Amino acid sequence: MEINPYNVLIDRSGTNAEKYALRTHLFGTDEVRPMWVADMDIATPEYVLEAVKKRLNHPVMGYEIMPDAAYEAQIGWFARHHALIMKRQWLSYSPSVVASLGCAIRALSEEGDEVIVMDPVYPPFYATVKHNRRTLIVHPLRRDAEGVYRFDLDLLASQVTSRTKLLLLCSPHNPLGRVWSRQELEALGAFCLDRGIRIVSDEIHCDLVYAPNRHLPTASLSDALRENTVMLIGPGKTFNMAGFLISTVCIPSEELRERYDAERKRLHWGEGALLSHVAFEAAYARGDAWYAGLMDHLAGNVETIASWASSQNAIGYRKPEGTYLAWLDCRTLGMGDRELRDFFVREARLGLSPGLGFGKEGSGFMRLNFAVPRSVLEEALESMGRAIDGTR
Ligand SMILES: Cc1ncc(COP(=O)(O)O)c(C=O)c1O
Incomplete structure (x- = not known):
């Protein structure tokens, strides 16, 4: 069977990857799935590495x-x-x-x-x-x-x-x-x-x-x-x-x-x-063929988040027109920005980017980087869902 390179799980912990190495510094623990820095947990194309x-x-x-x-x-x-x-x-x-x-x-x-x-x-x-x-x-x-x-x-x-x-x-x-x-x-x-x-x-x-x-x-x-x-x-x-x-x-x-x-x-x-x-x-x-495959994969992730978001009423999500970043409207959770960030870390075990870091208009939002294998995204959404259920 052909391997789908966009769905291969890659362990980046223990490398100098910023997204992983700064977990304790930023979130107070390395027991979080980091979905913040805008790079992908997907391998750089093989033909680039070969060159x-x-x-x-x-x-x-x-x-x-x-x-x-x-x-x-x-x-x-x-x-x-x-x-x-x-x-x-x-x-x-x-x-x-x-x-x-x-x-x-x-x-x-x-x-x-x-x-x-x-x-x-x-x-x-x-x-x-x-x-x-x-x-x-x-x-x-x-x-x-x-x-x-x-x-x-x-x-x-x-x-x-x-x-x-x-x-x-x-x-x-x-x-x-x-x-x-x-x-x-x-x-x-x-x-x-x-x-x-x-x-x-x-x-x-x-x-x-x-x-x-x-x-x-x-x-x-x-x-x-x-x-x-x-x-x-x-x-x-x-x-x-x-x-x-x-x-x-x-x-x-x-x-x-x-x-x-x-x-x-x-x-x-x-x-x-x-x-x-x-x-x-x-x-x-x-890069044309690899890129086409990447866009199919990311477009699938956009839809995965959309169907998850429509299955619960807590997080507002409008599909992005571009980027691999989801801008999650968390205002109905009724938390302050600090509390929101801590909630995602402690309850969902996710390291996301707090919206306020992008400016005042970002208050009440969180940014999630979905450039990950599908199974990783599904697990992250599940843990987010469980954390939200726990608040009800
Ligand atoms: C809009 C935008 N510009 C620039 C960068 C960073 O680019 P570079 O690493 O080339 O400085 C990012 C990375 O997230 C970005 O989102």
Whole structure:
């Protein structure tokens, strides 16, 4: 029988995996199933690991450049999967998307300038703005009548000033799982263009999108938006290879690219590590079939959570349009945020990300990472169900 690689149980405890190694520190015990950090408990594709092993057969591990073939592999992937035709000179190496975020903030704004961040969002968005001494404009994302989180451009217009220089966009959105529509992105893009606000678009989750939703790269929407966008992308999420510390930044505008490059050179982060180059190139060049299987698996997990959620009335769940993150509405449990986190640890034995960590709008929510084998997800849902039953 053929083995389904997405359902193979892998023991990561005892490794340096952040998700496991920090359990006691974060949750006070290692007796929890960790479903927080956004990497997958699914093996990095075999063909990527084979490429890395092959490179190890050569005995010299000296300085290396990131080869054009690696960039070309990524360009090919984006052309095939996102209908975005990138040019080689638009791209540069970065050790991580968060590092690129900081570099872009420094390159495209001054100390004291304002940067828009939407709440809730991946926590380093706030931290990177603060660490670089820029001022945060926190724009709340709120649910509409259908329960869909939206930004509000009238409210945003009242929040921005002449010192607002950047918008940090998370597209698709972590933790909400939103895949912004063309209409939404065009409206937001026009808002920024009108006011001279540059967009730094974190698209690290761009491949993890469920049909019929489609990811639209911000830079693909119009010529004007292409020239106004710094796009942050990488294979870390899609191929579960965040530990290779390799991503890229795509900046079509020559002016923005020059400013970004000047800042990047100041940081001296070079061109990355030799095994990462090999992994990156292989992942993008040969990943289509593995990726299709992954998306089938994750889409099945989305449905598994949906049928569990509809079988009990305690946790609100709207299927994510993208990402492998479930945003669980726990407000009917009637607990404070601290109590909620402790409840999941003590009663359900699950280490989830408290919603409040993503911003004020996350209060009463928990984020669950469902990029796990199906049986692991089912066990986690069962223990969550038992814990909830115990409160009734
Ligand atoms: C939206 C978003 N951006 C960036 C990252 C991290 O990217 P990197 O590891 O390349 O810094 C994550 C990881 O969870 C993320 O969700």
